[in-house]
Amino acid sequence: MKNIVILISGRGSNMEAVIRAAQAEQWPARIAAVISSRSDAPGLAFAAAHGIGTAVVESKQYATRAEFDAVLQAEIDRHAPDLLVLAGFMRILTPPFVEHYAGRMLNIHPSLLPLFPGLSTHARALAAGVTEHGATVHFVTAELDHGPTVAQATVPVLPGDTVETLSARVLEQEHTLYPRAVRWFIEDRLTQLNGAVHVDHTTHH
Numbered sequence: 001m002k003n004i005v006i007l008i009s010g011r012g013s014n015m016e017a018v019i020r021a022a023q024a025e026q027w028p029a030r031i032a033a034v035i036s037s038r039s040d041a042p043g044l045a046f047a048a049a050h051g052i053g054t055a056v057v058e059s060k061q062y063a064t065r066a067e068f069d070a071v072l073q074a075e076i077d078r079h080a081p082d083l084l085v086l087a088g089f090m091r092i093l094t095p096p097f098v099e100h101y102a103g104r105m106l107n108i109h110p111s112l113l114p115l116f117p118g119l120s121t122h123a124r125a126l127a128a129g130v131t132e133h134g135a136t137v138h139f140v141t142a143e144l145d146h147g148p149t150v151a152q153a154t155v156p157v158l159p160g161d162t163v164e165t166l167s168a169r170v171l172e173q174e175h176t177l178y179p180r181a182v183r184w185f186i187e188d189r190l191t192q193l194n195g196a197v198h199v200d201h202t203t204h205h
């Protein structure tokens with residue numbers, strides 16, 4: 001059994017998708033904890049209702065990123081995680097934190113990286129006039145939204161799209177993309193070579 005710790009800051013719909021898939025597909029993994037950087041994150045209630053332990057490490061209570069990350073790391077490591085899953089987590093993490101979880105921390109970002117790293121991705125995609133947009137699952141490295149890509153999903157940008165309609169179309173894809181990628185990690189199907197991720201699609205797992 002592998003231990004997964006999920007980090008959220010808000011709604012937590014990607015967290016929910018991972019929890020539901022792990023239960024429905026009986027992954028050899030347990031969601032050991034859900035930890036939020038905000039005490040008012042709606043996702044905490046879903047996790048608690050599913051019998052998952054929750055904790056809050058409130059980023060605004062800490063004067064520096066280093067202090068916040070140290071407390072967060074201590075809270076996470078109580079659960080001996082094999083994998084850390086960022087799901088709508090909104091705080092940039094310091095290099096020592098990222099190094100501590102190297103090779104075992106995934107994020108889902110709402111754009112087709114390397115396009116639109118950072119925030120407000122849907123508005124920037126609309127402003128740029130791209131005809132395709134989407135989401136990327138990647139390993140987290142110190143450089144924001146630049147870690148090796150594990151999987152991507154693409155959606156069309158349609159005439160008349162707004163941030164609301166476009167983000168909803170992307171989010172729907174995220175909810176199948178992220179559980180699939182997390183499952184690959186749990187099944188030891190992901191290997192990294194020279195900054196690229198290989199997914200083992202043979203069936204002997």
Ligand code: NHR
Pocket residue numbers: 086089090091092093094095098107108109110118119140141142143144145146147
């Ligand atoms: N940390 C590192 N080092 N590397 C990455 O790739 C990371 C990361 C932390 C979070 C998620 C990322 C996203 O998918 C993520 C990837 C927050 C910000 C941000 O600017 C940017 C990207 C992501 C997450 N956060 C502001 C900050 O000052 C706060 C914004 C807010 O609170 O609303 O930390 O998009």
Ligand code: GAR
Pocket residue numbers: 008009010011012013014015087088089090108109110135171174
């Ligand atoms: C998702 O679209 C996710 O890709 C994005 O925010 C949304 C979170 O929704 N993540 C980021 O922007 C990280 N900075 P959720 O809380 O319902 O999963």
